[in-house]
Amino acid sequence: AQSVAQPEDQVNVAEGNPLTVKCTYSVSGNPYLFWYVQYPNRGLQFLLKYITGDNLVKGSYGFEAEFNKSQTSFHLKKPSALVSDSALYFCAVRDGSTDSWGKLQFGAGTQVVVTP
């Protein structure tokens, strides 16, 4: 079975400060990891993914994420947050080693609030 945990319901950060959104996962095989962002009344937008290779992944809008196999984590980061980054962020995992057609498991989401 695969699972994702986002331990923080909400993250508050001042504009210009670094932003981190935490994610830990559990899969039996090789993890494929994704981050999505959701703005009010809109669908989810893809930010970045880790499949294999370099542990530091760069994505859209200045976001990056670091894959840490020993800690089974995939935290999302941005060096300098903007007010427009305020949104709901979802981490998702897929087991890349099982006979499952790549079913994606989402975390519960973390609300990011960036204050001016």
Added chain:
Amino acid sequence: EAGVAQSPRYKIIEKRQSVAFWCNPISGHATLYWYQQILGQGPKLLIQFQNNGVVDDSQLPKDRFSAERLKGVDSTLKIQPAKLEDSAVYLCASSLAGTRTTNSYEQYFGPGTRLTVT
């Protein structure tokens, strides 16, 4: 490039009524997904199609929910009869095709249909 289209955007029905949602995926995307997102939770996969065949419907309440993807393009999700607990946002997503054992492609989501059952 056009994104994933869904309609309607909002729907209010009474319990025991039926409702249908429509989705048009991104052109060329063989894989189509329907998710249910309850307020305060992450999306939960209801059903996944590869072209016009179902590859995962393990979390679809089959006594009331049904879905089809005729001709491997558009898809329809139906609820009959609806219950109060079906109130949620129903998201459609599409991606390039994977295989039984690997799918590294990201999914692209539509804007969703917000269903309220009273």
